[in-house]
Amino acid sequence: MSEIRLMKGNEATAEASIRAGCDAYFGYPITPQSEIIEYLSDQGRKRGMIVMQVESEVAAINMIYGAAGAGARAMTTSSSPGISLMQEGISYIACAELPCLLMNVNRGGPGLGTIQPSQGDYFQSVKGGGHGDYHLIVLAPASVQEMADFVYLGFDLADKYRNPVLLLTDGALGQMMEKVIFPDYDPKAHKLPKPWATVGKNSNRPPNVITSLHLHSDEMEKINLRLQEKYRKIEANEVRYELMNTEGADVVMIAYGLTARICQRVIELGMQSGLNVGLMRPITLYPYPYEILAKLSEQVNGFFVVEMNAGQMVEDVRLGVNGKVPVGFYGRMGGVIPTAEEILHSLQLFMKSIAVKEKV
Amino acid sequence: MSEIQVPTNGMEVVWEKPKTLTDTRMHYCPGCGHGVVHKVLMEVIADLGIQDKTIGVAPVGCSVISYNYMNIDMQEAAHGRATAVATGIKRVLPDKLVFTYQGDGDLAAIGTAETIHACNRGENFLIIFINNAIYGMTGGQMAPTSLLGMVTSTTPEGRQVETQGFPIKITEMVATLPGTYYITRQSVHNPTAVRYLKKAVEKAFKHQLDKKGTCLIEVVSNCPSGWKMNPVEANKWLEQNMFPMYSPGDIKIEGKLVEKKPTTTPDKKETKL
Ligand SMILES: Cc1ncc(C[n+]2csc(CCOP(=O)(O)OP(=O)(O)O)c2C)c(N)n1
Ligand code: SF4
Numbered sequence: 197m198s199e200i201r202l203m204k205g206n207e208a209t210a211e212a213s214i215r216a217g218c219d220a221y222f223g224y225p226i227t228p229q230s231e232i233i234e235y236l237s238d239q240g241r242k243r244g245m246i247v248m249q250v251e252s253e254v255a256a257i258n259m260i261y262g263a264a265g266a267g268a269r270a271m272t273t274s275s276s277p278g279i280s281l282m283q284e285g286i287s288y289i290a291c292a293e294l295p296c297l298l299m300n301v302n303r304g305g306p307g308l309g310t311i312q313p314s315q316g317d318y319f320q321s322v323k324g325g326g327h328g329d330y331h332l333i334v335l336a337p338a339s340v341q342e343m344a345d346f347v348y349l350g351f352d353l354a355d356k357y358r359n360p361v362l363l364l365t366d367g368a369l370g371q372m373m374e375k376v377i378f379p380d381y382d383p384k385a386h387k388l389p390k391p392w393a394t395v396g397k398n399s400n401r402p403p404n405v406i407t408s409l410h411l412h413s414d415e416m417e418k419i420n421l422r423l424q425e426k427y428r429k430i431e432a433n434e435v436r437y438e439l440m441n442t443e444g445a446d447v448v449m450i451a452y453g454l455t456a457r458i459c460q461r462v463i464e465l466g467m468q469s470g471l472n473v474g475l476m477r478p479i480t481l482y483p484y485p486y487e488i489l490a491k492l493s494e495q496v497n498g499f500f501v502v503e504m505n506a507g508q509m510v511e512d513v514r515l516g517v518n519g520k521v522p523v524g525f526y527g528r529m530g531g532v533i534p535t536a537e538e539i540l541h542s543l544q545l546f547m548k549s550i551a552v553k554e555k556v
Numbered sequence: 557m558s559e560i561q562v563p564t565n566g567m568e569v570v571w572e573k574p575k576t577l578t579d580t581r582m583h584y585c586p587g588c589g590h591g592v593v594h595k596v597l598m599e600v601i602a603d604l605g606i607q608d609k610t611i612g613v614a615p616v617g618c619s620v621i622s623y624n625y626m627n628i629d630m631q632e633a634a635h636g637r638a639t640a641v642a643t644g645i646k647r648v649l650p651d652k653l654v655f656t657y658q659g660d661g662d663l664a665a666i667g668t669a670e671t672i673h674a675c676n677r678g679e680n681f682l683i684i685f686i687n688n689a690i691y692g693m694t695g696g697q698m699a700p701t702s703l704l705g706m707v708t709s710t711t712p713e714g715r716q717v718e719t720q721g722f723p724i725k726i727t728e729m730v731a732t733l734p735g736t737y738y739i740t741r742q743s744v745h746n747p748t749a750v751r752y753l754k755k756a757v758e759k760a761f762k763h764q765l766d767k768k769g770t771c772l773i774e775v776v777s778n779c780p781s782g783w784k785m786n787p788v789e790a791n792k793w794l795e796q797n798m799f800p801m802y803s804p805g806d807i808k809i810e811g812k813l814v815e816k817k818p819t820t821t822p823d824k825k826e827t828k829l
């Protein structure tokens with residue numbers, strides 16, 4: 197039975213993970229996402245999940261490796277500094293092709309930074325983070341509802357592709373309270389068989405080995421080629437985005453997560469002052485929606501990227517647009533959330549610079 | 557795996573390679589302790605009939621590809637993280653048997669935090685700790701367990717307290733933690749020692765079956781290549797130099813620290829090979 201609740205984003209993620217049949221959670225507290233381990237320590241344990249507060253994020257991600265390798269649905273969550281600590285383990289998990297769910301409730305950096313929301317970890321999330329050629333599937337929720345929904349989706353994609361999935365969100369989405377609907381979801385109907393898992397060798401099969409070591413370079417290249425083939429499949433099948441008011445728009449804004457929410461307000465404010473702007477909200481940051489950008493490039497006079505960082509996703513937008521029309525950028529850093537008004541102001545300057553007339 | 561048919565001509569079979577060891581030829585240097593410990597470990601798993609429910613965790617170190625030799629399900633962990641990986645496995649499969657196999661660099665340097673916290677939580681698995689006082693795999697650099705004065709490629713003048721600190725006795729450290737149940741130090745430098753080691757491994761797996769908590773077996777081992785000795789010299793050197801620092805014997809039995817001198821010190825006569 198589906199259920200409606202009023203919850204913080206972090207709590208919604210935690211609740212959804214229980215409903216998604218997550219077998220084990222390993223984590224280390226860090227603001228602004230400690231509600232997850234707190235919620236699971238109570239509700240998760242009561243409802244049969246293995247929930248462990250462990251000695252560090254390094255230990256947590258390696259416990260995920262062990263549990264996922266043993267066939268469990270496993271999840272860890274953290275915020276920026278903790279996610280940095282996990283990068284070696286994430287690289288191992290990507291190479292060993294272990295399905296698992298990770299979440300970064302992004303806070304402002306670099307360094308210890310601030311506990312305020314940020315999108316400063318975009319590069320780390322979509323361009324690798326750890327060593328070697330690998331990709332996480334990266335989903336960017338923009339509401340408390342999506343922080344819950346993407347947990348189910350994330351586990352299913354992880355199982356389908358044997359690939360780690362990262363939910364990239366931020367401190368504001370983690371902390372804000374909204375209505376959230378938990379749909380019917382039967383984990384048993386979604387969990388896939390894992391014949392590769394190390395559960396104890398029976399006499400009918402050779403041993404299962406989970407490893408990321410392939411000493412001979414031709415062997416290691418084969419592994420890489422297999423991974424790349426998988427990434428191409430993911431790029432072909434799993435791109436997700438949302439379009440708002442792009443039909444006939446002069447300029448399309450590009451923003452994900454919290455900034456996409458703010459940009460919806462910018463559309464409204466823009467309309468009041470006669471601007472015709474739309475929004476493309478990437479839902480998957482990897483695979484990135486390049487194709488729709490190429491398509492929109494044929495229709496609009498420019499794109500305007502809004503991020504809570506110094507300009508990271510804007511590089512992917514430029515790749516997709518490929519010089520066809522101008523690309524503008526507005527960003528705030530260090531935990532500052534831009535207001536709709538300041539974005540609108542900057543957008544107007546951009547539109548002036550590319551000579552799009554306001555229809556007053 | 558292919559079976560090799562050997563005509564027995566009525567001879568009695570006194571030793572057979574257990575089915576828990578694969579036919580893959582080991583890559584270890586001649587005289588290296590790793591191969592012996594693998595053999596002992598796999599014999600015990602075969603003897604106890606637990607091949608189908610044992611999951612091993614390989615470290616980063618010379619034994620990184622031990623999964624090529626052990627005919628059981630295994631996971632290869634990042635350097636130092638074997639006990640974290642084992643925790644993940646054991647927590648989701650509490651009725652399976654789990655062990656880690658780790659060198660001194662893996663367990664007592666880069667993985668110190670994971671080692672101590674797994675022991676402190678009393679994780680119900682076995683830790684096999686191969687102490688050869690050196691980083692074998694990377695070419696013979698100083699280990700946290702290297703002896704004072706010991707020459708390695710990063711201590712060309714011998715390990716000095718002033719700059720490199722003391723050899724760490726992590727086995728004694730974890731024995732003080734209430735989560736640990738059976739802690740012992742064994743070796744593989746002669747046949748008697750190997751027999752003691754086998755008894756210790758058997759005991760540890762039985763404790764795990766009884767869900768008693770963490771068991772750790774330190775194996776004082778050698779590294780002929782890193783020590784730049786032949787195998788005979790290495791085992792002699794081990795006895796003369798490693799034992800005064802890392803004396804063999806039980807450190808904790810059934811959750812209680814052993815007070816007096818170890819009871820399982822290998823027989824003096826037999827150590828002089
Ligand atoms: C994060 C990381 N740092 C360093 C290394 C390089 N490295 C591989 S094995 C090793 C030391 C292994 O020594 P030990 O654990 O004592 O095992 P042994 O080879 O002596 O059996 C080092 C430093 C690595 N693989 N990963
Ligand atoms: S380098 Fe040392 S530890 Fe490694 S296989 Fe050779 S002798 Fe054994």
Ligand SMILES: [Mg+2]
Nearest residue numbers: 659660690692
């Ligand atoms: Mg060593």
